[in-house]
Amino acid sequence: MAQQKISLTRYLVEQQRADGLIPGQLRLLLEVVARACKSISMAVNKGDLGGVLGSADSENVQGEVQKKLDIIANEVLIEANEWGGHLAAMASEEMDSIYVVPNRYPQGEYLLLFDPLDGSSNIDVNVSIGTIFSVLKKPDDHPGVHEADFLQAGAKQVAAGYCIYGPQTTLVLTVGHGVAMFTLDREQGSFVLTKENIQIPADTKEFSVNMSNMRHWDEPVKRYIDECLAGTEGPRGKDFNMRWIASMVTDVHRILMRGGIFMYPWDKREPGKPGKLRLMYEANPMSWLVEQAGGAATNGKERILDLQPTKLHERVSVVLGSKNEVERVTRYHDPL
Ligand code: AHM
Ligand code: MG
Helix, strand or coil: CCCCCHHHHHHHHHHHHHCCCHHHHHHHHHHHHHHHHHHHHHHHHHHHHHCEEEEEEEECCCCCCEEEHHHHHHHHHHHCCCCCCCEEEEEEECCCCCCCCCCCCCCEEEEEEEEEECHHHHHHHHHCCCEEEEEEEEECCCCCCCCCHCCHHHCCCEEEEEECCCCCCEEEECCCCCCCEEECCCCCCCCEEEEEEEEEECCCCCCCCCCCCHHHHHHHHHHHHHHCCCCCCCCCCCEEEEEECCCCHHHHHHHHHHHCCECCCCCCCCCCCCEEEEHHHHHHHHHHHHHHCCCCECCCCHHHHHHCCCCCCCCCCCEEEHHHHHHHHHHHCCCC
């Protein structure tokens, strides 16, 4: 008999039933997020034919020009998630403040954060982009929901993942028991389990960083990259390869598939800013996935998942991927 395909729905039901790893409400939430990602994938695929490309002529709270697809993806995620009764509120890269579930719907116990369309600069050039999400539990010591309820360290996440819209649409997920990957079967309309227990090799010969910023970096990051560039003649004694897609989802996906190190470090252009990427809906979910796959994630000094957020749209410096390389960069920041 041909091997049965395991759908995301079945995978989640079995995790809930047999292992008790996922509460029912969280399972529902993840299914709804996956369904929203399916809709976003359809919109992305249509491209010019669906009139979804180009700028929306508006700016988000971080002062970045929004693309039409940033806004479409944000709306799809909100509409899919607001009525199911599993959420208390949502937060997004594209919204200034939190979105509390309207009181015509039941309030659930979870908080959902997302970057609806990561890698926005790739949208109009037909290069892979994605959705990143993180799930937290709402503290139950007070009624209602406030922005402060979201300000929990990444170590408190109860689920995290991303969906990549590339040659395939792929959903990658963790609920704290390893990392699983699901590929969208367009004929069936469902995500099918295609990899389980993903592991990132501890060593790598591939780095991912926007090299055009090199002159602005701090010494430890410069030193690490200089040593990689020196290749077999340098202190590392091996040649390195470089990849930069300008879409964190895609760069992290490659690292989960074959190893590597990804960095978006602090730089001198805006010294007051800890980094470019956002802690709560970019760095935290990706760091948890990477750690769950045996890798490491720091801001150059501390474990990202231990950082206490102070605001929703907080930024952070990011170094993640193959464990030995991340530890090396982190060591270079603290030579003692
Ligand atoms: P976005 O969420 O507005 O798309 O920005 C985040 C993206 C990351 O996906 C990517 O790693 C980085 O910004 C690319 O930055 P750069 O334009 O410096 O290459
Ligand atoms: Mg992003």
